[in-house]
Amino acid sequence: MKILLIAVAAMVLLTAGLYLWNRSLARDAEARFPPLGAFAEVEGLRLHYLVAGEGRPVVLLHGANGALQDFTATVFDRLAARYRVIAVDRPGHGYSERPADEVATPAVQARLVRGLLRRLGVDRPLLVGFSWSGSLVLRYALEHQDEVAGVVMLAGAAYEWPSPIDAKWRLPTWPVVGDLFVNTLSLVLGLRVADAGIEAAFAPEAVSASYADAPLPLALRPASFHANAEDVRTMKPVLRAQSKRYAELALPIVILVGDGDTVVSPSIHSRQLHAAAPGSELIVLPGAGHLLPYTRPDAVIDAIDRAITKTAMP
Numbered sequence: 001m002k003i004l005l006i007a008v009a010a011m012v013l014l015t016a017g018l019y020l021w022n023r024s025l026a027r028d029a030e031a032r033f034p035p036l037g038a039f040a041e042v043e044g045l046r047l048h049y050l051v052a053g054e055g056r057p058v059v060l061l062h063g064a065n066g067a068l069q070d071f072t073a074t075v076f077d078r079l080a081a082r083y084r085v086i087a088v089d090r091p092g093h094g095y096s097e098r099p100a101d102e103v104a105t106p107a108v109q110a111r112l113v114r115g116l117l118r119r120l121g122v123d124r125p126l127l128v129g130f131s132w133s134g135s136l137v138l139r140y141a142l143e144h145q146d147e148v149a150g151v152v153m154l155a156g157a158a159y160e161w162p163s164p165i166d167a168k169w170r171l172p173t174w175p176v177v178g179d180l181f182v183n184t185l186s187l188v189l190g191l192r193v194a195d196a197g198i199e200a201a202f203a204p205e206a207v208s209a210s211y212a213d214a215p216l217p218l219a220l221r222p223a224s225f226h227a228n229a230e231d232v233r234t235m236k237p238v239l240r241a242q243s244k245r246y247a248e249l250a251l252p253i254v255i256l257v258g259d260g261d262t263v264v265s266p267s268i269h270s271r272q273l274h275a276a277a278p279g280s281e282l283i284v285l286p287g288a289g290h291l292l293p294y295t296r297p298d299a300v301i302d303a304i305d306r307a308i309t310k311t312a313m314p
Contacts, residue, residue, distance in 0.1 A: 018184035022222070025187035029217035033069055035095045037087070042115035048095035049088045049116060053080030056149070056308055057122045060087040061113065063131025064228050065219040067094030070130065073213035074293040075300050083308070086122060088113060090133065092227030094218055104230065105238050110140035114147075126307055130154040130293060131264060132231055135239055138273075142245050149311040150252035152303050154292050155264050158273040160240040169229040182222045190220040201290045204260040208294040246276040252310035253280040256303040258288025258296070281306065 037050030050068055058079060060071045068087035079085045091109050092098030102108060113136070117125060126149045129137035134156020141148045172178040194216060198207055218224060257270040264270075266284065274282040285292070285299055293300055 015180070015184060018188055022184050022187050025191065025217070026221040029187070029221060033067070033215045033218050036068065036072060039095070040116055040119050042112050042119065043099075045091065045097040045099065045112065046095075047088065047091065047097070047112065047116050049086055049120075050076070051084070051086050051120070052076070053083050053085050055083045056311075057117075057125040058083045058085050058128060058304060058308075059113070059117065059122070059125045060085065060128050061090060061130065061133035061136055062087075062093070063133055064231055065216060066130075067215040067218050069094070069213065069215035069218075070293055073210055073215075075297045078297070078301055079304065083304075084122075086117070086120065086125070088116065090136070092230075093224055094215065098223075098227055103234055104227070105234055106135040106139045106242075107143070107238065110136050110143065114140060114144060124149040124311075126150045126152065126304065126311065128152040128154065128304060129156045131290065132157055132235070134158055134264075134269070135235060135242075138246070138249075139238075139242055141249055141251060142242060145249065145251055148251060150254070150307045151249075152307045153253065153255045153257075153270065153273065154300060154303070155257050155261055155290050156255070156269065156273075157235065157264050158239065158246070158269045159243050160236045161265065161268050165233055165236075169232040172226050172229045173233070182225050186222050186225040187217065187220045190225075191217065194220075201263050202295065203262060203289050204287060205289050205295050208291070210294050211291070214294070243272075243276070246273060247278065249277045250279070252307050253277050254303045254307040254310070255280055255282045256285065256292060256296075256299060257283070258285045258290065258292060260287055261290045263290035281310075 039046045039048055062070045068089050071087045089096035091104050091112050098104050127137040134153045137151050141151050172182050255270045255274055257266045274280050288296055
């Protein structure tokens, strides 16, 4: 019995230590990546956004494991020299709050982003969706096509994919164990195993030096980890349903993808979308991987310029 009590006490102390360490790392992440912009309340939630520049409105929406700093570290300033650029922390990510009473599907997040843009007086924006946010900007355009000037997909998700959802995204749903893992190990462990995933996302290219300014530590905080997990877990049925409607999209769409992307398959997502959406333009970058804002910022800016030009046509 004494040995059992010692073992239990040791486990409690270890768990408490990991919890405190995880919280300390989360505070470090927030100190390193503080809020950069302003906050607005939409449907009772505080959403964090950054605005700069003048001219045609361009809205930048980050992918999974990200925040608006994915753009401030890469293309934001250059775009702000020619457009009114609005970068947004998606609900539950960065410093934006997430709904507690409904699953934050791409449709829900599109609704909240639309509410934010309406509060900011943004009229007919060009929506730029990176990775996961491809699903969001497509849903936004499907629901409010008359309010959208055009869409740019940056290695964006558009269709259901065949591989199973990774276990790390299912883990937070496990009773007791899920919350215990997220609150004690999301940063403690996540930061130590991140390199392999980062290299895979950049492959076949090398990891860009600009990724040193990527907000990945923010995404590993417990609440953001939960948000990422929910985003990925609930995505397939949404894409299965909305992908049947892509032929309805009669607005400029520029699709930018790397032919070496192993995170969001070009053939499953970008090529199928190009075939389905009338008038879309597909740009395939030879030798490029998934993280296009970091590796191919010039191509990202060119894609946005091309879309803006198309929206200006009669």
